[in-house]
Amino acid sequence: MLKRFRDLLWLAGKDYRNEWQMSFFSVLALAAVLGPMLILFGLKFGIVSGMLDKLVQNPANREIRNTRSAHFTRAWFAEMARRPDVAFVIPRTRRIAATVQLRSRQASRFVPAELLPTAPGDPLLPAGMPLPSDVNEVVLSDSAARRLNVGAGDVVEASVVRQYRGEKERVHLPLKVLAVAPPAAFARDGGFVTLDLLEAIEDFRDGIRVDRFGWVGEPPPATRYYPGFRLYARRLRDVAGLRAALIDAGIEVHTRARDIDIVQSIDRNLTTLFWIVAAIGLVGYTLSLSASLWSHVDRKRRELSILRLVGFRTGDIVRYPMIQAAYTGLLGWALAVAIYAGVAGTINRLMAPQMEPGQRVCHLLPGHLLLALLLTLAAAITAAALAGYRAARIEPAEGLREL
């Protein structure tokens, strides 16, 4: 069985090489269809995935903010954190209460800074960056660190003022700078601190007693409410669903869903467009190959009859043109990939000055090329099956005596 197939491969290959002009042109014809398709898809994939990468890389696109302050409980946050589409959620204290004055020994001025609650997994901070785990630690925004002229390891001092029982009261908190966040994380002056610290500052402002720091005041209320949150969806496509869930729950939120929608609809439309072009090309190619193989069988009647005569079976005769079509498919694909590689390389070189490093306008994954190969082989073999079926119907005796 295997031996017979090997014999068939050998004969079909010999025949294919002997008729190299015909084979060559069928390979060219295939590459002429497939090559531009690969380039087109490469451009679509490169451009759209570049846009998507930008969206994905910027966590702000996954952020969901509430636009009106509300009363969220710890239980609500625990519930949100359990959702699979939530990557990170942490309560916010009131914005006014979260603003402090920072000062350092290295700079003479006070820098007003907004403190943000953070915890492990904060999407704004790069993985591996040391995060505050205690109330005396901070990760400064790039801008704040610059203005305070400090870096990791330095100590800054935060001061907070309140009106308490008619008197102005100020407390000072030394904060150790663990790291400086990248500029993209937070563009203004600010610092990432523990939620505990933010709660303490809010309580201090509200005239509530904070035992940890020895600040006097009223006893704390039984339940703590948070006016807002820092919430990030796990993936871009989770944003829409999460947004809908929050709106359903009566929470007004703001997302960058529109930006995401735009890119995603560009992706969808381009993909549709590409598949329309690809389908036209593929069908056209299959039909023309089918026609040429069909007439090829006429020229091959005698030879196919001889194969019958020496004992090849009906199935072998059907497979014969299929094998040759597979040769064409394989070679045509290889040529198309070479054309694609050349053109894509040129496009990428020309566009390099406009692109970020490592980003390519025209780009395909190995899986795409493999898919192209499989589709091509499927089309070629389907086209040949018809011809093979016709070849198999030639009576062995019939083809022998034609001149």
Added chain:
Amino acid sequence: MNATAPQTDPNGQRVLIYHLRDVVKRYGAAGNDFRLRVPSLQIALGEKIALIGESGCGKSTLLDMLAFLSSPSEAAAFRFRPEAGAPPLDIAKHWRRHAQNALGELRKQQIGYVMQTGGLLPYLNVRQNLTLSRRLLNMYDDSTVDELARHLGIHRHLDKLPHQLSTGERQRVAIGRALAHHPAIVIADEPTASLDPLNAKRIMALFMELVDSMNITVIVASHAWRHVKELGLRRLSLQVEHDENDGVSETVVTG
């Protein structure tokens, strides 16, 4: 030239490679029907047969049936026994069961076929054409092919493609291809008809010499007895008759 003595089985009986009784093949378009009838045909292993009949009388049809290339329309008996030691095979039954692949296998092993022209694969060189059947049968590459090529005078052309040869040379290769795998029988359909008389005579003589030396049964079709009568063949004739009853042209095989 001596006719090879037909082989006999242990009981001294002639071994019949072909045994046909009341085999009929109908063919042709409606209103222009032909019928080939074989009341009885017995060919012994080792015999050399000349099938004589005019062009278009059904010689090729009979040969195709004998090569299992086309099916009989009716057959009281159609048996094939390629080896003295083995029981005869019921070819009619194979056809009834549509066992084309089994017949193909049998043809591959036991039958060599020489056509009037061609019969070579244009994309294989002479050596590859000669060894095609041997290759498909996984036969060991011994000196058979080289000897055959020397006998046939084509050993200088072994690496050439068929289109580089003359018609006569191509026919020699075709004969070599049909013999190379030592089939039980070689069927030749006017193998020299496309050659000039001198060449035809020489190649036919060479062909008979080879089947003699290899002890292969042979059936050669020819349109004229005078082409083969000196070669020691048994004559089978095809006679065309017109059946007045049903208006069908009928060819009857006798001899």
